[in-house]
Amino acid sequence: MGNPTGFLEIPRIDRAYEARETRLKSWSECVRPLPLAEVERQAARCMGCGIPFCHTGCPVNNLIPDWNDLVYRDQWKSALETLHSTNNFPEFTGRICPAPCEAACTLNIDEAPVTIKTIECQIIDRGWDEGWVAPEPAERPTGRRVAVVGSGPAGLACAQQLARAGHAVTVFEKSDRIGGLLRYGIPDFKMEKALIDRRVVQMHAEGVAFRPGVHVGAAVSVDILLGGYDALVLAGGAELPRDLQLPPHELDGIHFAMDFLTQQNKRNAGDAEARAAPEGTISASGKHVVVIGGGDTGSDCIGTAGRQGAASITQLEIMPQPPEHENKALTWPDWPLKMRTSSSQDEGCERDFAVATRRAIGAGGHLGALECVRLEWTPGPGGRMMMSEIAGSEFELRADLVLLAMGFLGPHRDGLLEQAGVTLDARGAVEASVADYRTSAAKTFSCGDMRRGQSLVVWAIREGRQCARSVDAYLMGESALPL
DSSP: OOOTTHHHHSOOOOOEEOOHHHHTTOOSOOEEOOOHHHHHHHHTTOOOOSSOHHHHHOTTOOOHHHHHHHHHTTOHHHHHHHHHTTOSOHHHHHHHOOOHHHHHSGGGGGTOOOOHHHHHHHHHHHHHHHTOOOOOOOSSOOSOEEEEEOOSHHHHHHHHHHHHTTOEEEEEESSSSTTTHHHHTSOTTTSOTHHHHHHHHHHHHTTOEEEETOOBTTTBOHHHHHHHOSEEEEOOOOOEEOOOOOSSTTOBSEEEHHHHHHHHHHHHTTOOOTTTOTTOOOOOTTOEEEEEOOSHHHHHHHHHHHHHTOSEEEEEESSOOOOSSOOHHHHTTSOOOOOOOOHHHHTSOEEEESEEEEEEEEETTEEEEEEEEEEEEEEOGGGOEEEEEOTTOOEEEEOSEEEEOSOEEESOOSSHHHHHTOOBOTTSSBOOOTTTOBOSSTTEEEOTHHHHOSOOHHHHHHHHHHHHHHHHHHHHSSOOOOO
């Protein structure tokens, strides 16, 4: 704790966004980094708590007070080493993690937590700028081979850790580029894809082989992988979207959010995706857009639709509007339920809560509106909240394009899991314990969203690292890899 009174003397200052008008004209990242001197001032606000509650909020176990103190002392390279000791990809989490660490910060009791996410992001960004991030190949190979299926944050973290332990790792990805939902589910204005590309270059120099465009379970069988590798890691994510039956279902203009986001990310990458996409070209240009679902994916659809030139954007949420402020005495240091407004929502959209969508309205096969109804939420048996429609509250909402962003139900059933023969849990995810990440199938492991269900990038990185340690121990009898 370099400055014991820093939290009393220095107000919280965080990164700002470009002006709304500027953001809506660009697909580039829209956050303005703080000057380095201000980052060091913000790091001085860390209280160095005897019990660092920020650790309870950080799934990847970042050593937050340690690198805050190092930044305050202008020891940025040491701060980067400390950050990398727990987190393979802080440039990802520093941009798209919701920062549960800040919710758990002791200063958040007064609504002014340390700017942990900003400091983390600027440590790694400076590390790349200064050339401090370099490949870390293993000293000697083990002679063992591992196949990792899926190149999202879990698969990449697992692969990098295993390669640094000396194993020969091959990452298989069904899409044409590496990155999973980091690549195709996160808009460029939140995280530019060059960040993924440079990590791929680093990992390739560490010995990781990448096989994009290979759909395991279709183009390549699981049996072939099991025959050629000493261990198999299933890290394919949870991409099966939750559907909403909107009769009549033959109307065009109703799409899953991920199809919409993927197409725009492909456009930004220069791909001619429209000719190949089975759902056809999806564009919000000049349309009245309705986004159903109030989470991060829905927010990403709003920002994308606004940049495409939507005539209007409305976001519907089935749950009631959360309070502006949480009751700290009841929630801290846990993640609170409260009203949040993302940069995309701030750019222009109408938000409506406690609304259910009944059916689609249109003519000639074209969508024109949605029939909606307002909901009342009341305690039911056992205190569980139950919803009921409010009589006479029906209304129509103009809609040329509806984007379904209601979350994901688990991994796709597209051959991989069936061929692997792994047991699934009650939610449809791969059953594997966090004790060793072993599945029910021989020499097969699973981590990330494919195992735990839809979650955060920081949880994926943690699971990838822990799974790598378990695989290493399985192959070598013991492991020196960190958790």
